Amino acid sequence: MGIDARERRELAAAVRDAAASGPRGFLDEAGHPRRDTRLWKVLTEQMGLAGLLLPEPDADGGAGVTEVALVLEQLARSLAVVPGLSSLGSAATLLRLTGTEPALALMERMAEGEVTATVMWPDLAAPSVVPEVVADGPVAAGADSRVTGRAEIVLDAADADVLLVPARNGIQAVVVAVEAHGPEVTCAARNGLDLTRGLAAVDLAQAPGTVLGSGVDLPAALDLTLVLIAAEQVGIAQQCHDAAVQWAKERIQFDRPIGQFQAVKHRLVDLLMALELARSALDVATRAGDDYLAEPTPEHARALAVAASMAKAQCGAAATTVADESLHILGGIGFTWEHDAHLYLRRAKSLEVLFGAPATHRARFANLLLQEAAHA
Missing domain, CATH: 1.20.140.10 (Butyryl-CoA Dehydrogenase, subunit A, domain 3)
Incomplete structure (x- = not known):
């Protein structure tokens, strides 16, 4: 990768300074945090951290998992109320592995701060992925699809703009992008032990979406x-x-x-x-x-x-x-x-x-x- 040790130290210090205010102003005792929009704009629009995983030559500096991990470590040190793990981390890595034109286009929108995304993993208690959501329609990247299913817990879903849904279409596993606040999508905030991270239950009932790719690892x-x-x-x-x-x-x-x-x-x-x-x-x-x-x-x-x-x-x-x-x-x-x-x-x-x-x-x-x- 193109970022050396000195640049990583500077990156860590910059993120730590940006998030130094802490989470207190964005919490309530009911367990429903609200996003620190000022910090999120600094991280995405000013520092460009949402584009760390864009594949070269689009990415500035050739960052990778090491740099994203460094950013998330510093955000965790201040318990920053931003979708770091869900959008900068899990969603960006899934899109990078998908690697199709629609997936990279969504990554670019995320890098510019236009949207945030989260992954609708089927089971947040298991270290394995068995898609339970069902997708109907073609499996080609960019095709329209309809998805049906439920996830009991999705990280930061209530404030996300896009849901990335691992789904099964026949014998094929596909990744579908669904507008989080679109038609046939029900998102209900849930209380959690962690007061600094939002959780939600998500129901999809023939929700319209776009296939980002199939055969993703x-x-x-x-x-x-x-x-x-x-x-x-x-x-x-x-x-x-x-x-x-x-x-x-x-x-x-x-x-x-x-x-x-x-x-x-x-x-x-x-x-x-x-x-x-x-x-x-x-x-x-x-x-x-x-x-x-x-x-x-x-x-x-x-x-x-x-x-x-x-x-x-x-x-x-x-x-x-x-x-x-x-x-x-x-x-x-x-x-x-x-x-x-x-x-x-x-x-x-x-x-x-x-x-x-x-x-x-x-x-x-x-x-x-x-x-x-x-x-x-």
């Missing part, structure tokens, strides 16, 4: 989404650890900062080790993702699947542990509504089970390695 698209979820989890763990360390330096008990107490120091070191192991797993997964985008061979797809599950398991456990333990280090202030610690723990817990809990991905990781060994 949906499992690989989901694996790329797992990698980007892991990036958010690393961002949460990093922010929580930083907050705990800073508090340990400032909080005075018995005329000493609590960070001088051995029990607190040992706990912070243990959390740092969990964070660094998670970051290492994420680095392996982002490289596997970039290798697959550059050359989508079966070998790279298998490597991506292994790395994605490894990262999802390692980063999911780390984010939840660090967020939980950091809240305890903060003490009484960490348990109040006014402090952001509970918001990070909510995000960590919701991401931990999204597309499979750590135990599920450890089992998948082991099975994939056993299959590789059997065919070696």
Whole structure:
């Protein structure tokens, strides 16, 4: 890829500065966040981050999964109320893998900030893709289609402009773009544990749409989404650890900062080790993702699947542990509504089970390695 380490550091700092205001002004206690439109315009129209995955030569700088993961990590550190994971991440990767003219045209509209998109995955609790929505009509890219089905939970669907729907048309798997607020589409907001991310149930009843492509590697698209979820989890763990360390330096008990107490120091070191192991797993997964985008061979797809599950398991456990333990280090202030610690723990817990809990991905990781060994 064309972005070097220095440029990545500058990108991370720019995103972190843009999102520094935090989520508080966009939340309500009912669990229905509203988008930070100012920040979204900065990220898309001014910084051009919605076009990171446009294939070369259209993309400026030749960015890839590594750069998208970096952006999502920084957005997670501030719990920014924008459709980062859904639009910048999951939708953009699915469109990139689809790769047809209609898919790339939609990517360009997203890059210009005209629309946001989200993927209507069939089951947000499973690490696999079995399309349940049914599509009628031709399967050629650009053809009109009618789709019918339901998804119980779709990320950011209430505020999205376009739904990307993996569907089955006979024996073919297709990706259909449906206007989120178009005819025959019902979108009902749902409460979630994470107060900073919108959820909705979506019903499609012969909803009109456009076929973006067929024969798309949906499992690989989901694996790329797992990698980007892991990036958010690393961002949460990093922010929580930083907050705990800073508090340990400032909080005075018995005329000493609590960070001088051995029990607190040992706990912070243990959390740092969990964070660094998670970051290492994420680095392996982002490289596997970039290798697959550059050359989508079966070998790279298998490597991506292994790395994605490894990262999802390692980063999911780390984010939840660090967020939980950091809240305890903060003490009484960490348990109040006014402090952001509970918001990070909510995000960590919701991401931990999204597309499979750590135990599920450890089992998948082991099975994939056993299959590789059997065919070696």
